[in-house]
Amino acid sequence: MVTGGAGGIGRAIATAFAKAGDDVVVADIDGVHDAAGALGVRGVTMDITDDTSIAKALDEVGPVDVLVNNAGLLSVHGRLLELPAPDMLAILRTNVHGTFLMTQQVARRMVAGGRRGVIVNLSSIGGRQPTPGMGGYESSKAAVDALTRWAAVELAEHGIRVNAVAPGPVLTPMLAAGMPEGSPARAAWVSRIPLRQMASVEDVAAVVMFLASAGAAHITGTSVPVDGGQLLT
Template identity: 70%
Template sequence: MRTRTVLVTGGAGGIGRAVAAAFTAAGDTVVIADRDAPRVTETARALGVRGRVLDITDPDAIARELDAVQAELGPVEVLVNNAGLLTVHGSLLDLAGSDLDTILRTNVVGTFLMTQEVARRMIGAGVAGTVVNISSIGGRQPTPGMGGYESSKAAVDALTRWAAIELAAHGIRVNAVAPGPVLTEMLALGMPEGSPQRKAWEDRIPLRRLAAVDDVAAATVFLAGDGAAHITGTSLPVDGGQLLT
């Protein structure tokens, strides 16, 4: 496959890092963008990719960083909207409205702003690119205490369909990957193997294991590739069958 310019938001995090590594292994030129400056430097160096410090909720910063990427590498051809907040939770009766604002601002508005700015540049440059959003099966299946986050991911699925139907005329495909719980380093620390919390999650999954970051990365590379040329507007579960239960 020809080398493409791939931008992975949240690329310094657990899943984003694996996604960036997978596109690099496929021969693409990868830029990670993340608001965590020290981890951007460390991850970019470790993977041999470019790194940009970017907060996806800041429209001016998005425009500035995309202009810089385009000046160096040409327009972004693959955008992976992976940056997200997934640690702010609370029950319906307890979650502060300001916390829900924070979740939605990053997961929904940030994903929207990135998609809008990248799509404008793709269209301006005549690039029939593609976008992959990292959603969650939580957008379709509730877990008590996680509804704020889950609402944001239901919105990401709707945003995926919205962008797909409007951008199809420009040849731009937009899809999502919807993982179940993913065994990132952070999750492994919080739920060590054999812990009751880990077992409770595994027991909900017909294939009896949490997703590996590489499971999510493989689905993302597939949806961004020629093998998915006729797929747009879908949200592909990578959940070991959890949505079947």
């Protein structure tokens, strides 16, 4: 199950799992029909901030072996002195509380069913390195890293691994449209990245796939940067 699976990165993650032959469910608050139809996978409409909506979706979908907590709000920006308080709450409600609710409900079902499983969260390198105007979002992703460690340490005894990926800026269709090749905005981001390019959605999906795979059997509680070395600068 890929939450936010109709969006830029989520769709690439769902595509990668589908190509590997997995039974994929695209879960999103919006655009499920189109995304699931285009990928030829299952889809379910749900709101990760609403416990009842999550329960209904999980009842419909059946057992989940791999949960990718990818749904998130990115579009809210503002400097500390200006960000409206309700905007801050909206970010935390989706990115932190929503990720918590999904993790709790899916993990409860895994434990009750005696099934091992894997959870991969979408964090951000911004959770560890500040950019002016993005602190609300970045705070939420630092909390996602803490949530990842919390879940990992408590769910290990049930054979459930929990990790995160922490991308730098990713060239989703939305971002690519907002900062085209050669634009000052694109150049400003790229100048911070030692590998001198932004991540592709496939770069992120590949690491999610690895963390969900048997190759990562001894990895839990970590948040893997996919940032072209941005943290080194």
